[in-house]
Amino acid sequence: MKSNFSALFAGLLFSIGLAISGMTLPARIFGFLDFAGRWDPTLLFVMGGAVVVNFGLFRLSRLRGAPLFHPKFVLPTRSRIDPALVGGAALFGAGWGLGGFCPGPLLVSVSTGAVPVLVLLAGVIAGIYAADGLSAIGRSRLRPSD
């Protein structure tokens, strides 16, 4: 129960952070990525503020054996730099630069009901199903048939 409340609270706080820092404005994203034009460093300050605070809290959480409301920490285990990581990040970046939205600000912006936002969201959902579908096919081919 407590873990459900904390997840809701974290989502709300994350959302407020994105909105007040200007990250729900695609123009800020285009500006940050426009190194050849009028470059906008806003995203760098947002990332900087987020990483400094999160770094501290992550260190603090590692001093504990377990999180407060859950039996254990669930951390990514992969460490290899593989083609999927780089290829996936490259495709994501292209979409980010094209539409001006990454998943967080997109979900915050859903409440506007703006058609471009909903079209982009539909694309994201389709892209997720496509990737998960392809990886399921890949796994079943790799599985030994006997």
Added chain:
Amino acid sequence: MAEFEVVLPLVGGALIGLAAGLLMLLNGRVAGISGIFAALISLRMEERVWRVLFIAGLIAGGLIFMAANPQVFPERFERSLPAMAIAGLLVGFGTRLGGGCTSGHGVCGISRLSVRSIVATLTFILTGAITVYVVSHVMGGA
């Protein structure tokens, strides 16, 4: 250079870092929004409630700003609807394949000093910059 503010982005960023840090400290989870959202719309039922609530919190924040301060959202969009649809497909497919987005790799991964996340972040900034260069300076819009 474009006009920009420093204090609000830093404060907003700190709130994002606090939100992600709390999700780790309290729930033991990485605040990777693409992964949380993908798990939510997949048919997997285990560990569903916290994900639903985290995404509900994100959307609720948006609703609060719509009511109180809608200037945080754009009045008009620079890109056409077909461009937005393609952008969405790339974001959805790319974040699944690459295992994260700006939050999971960019904020949480860098804070954990994960080499994978640092490589992913530099890669998506690079291809994002190439895309903006092509769209804004070569094609003149999309």
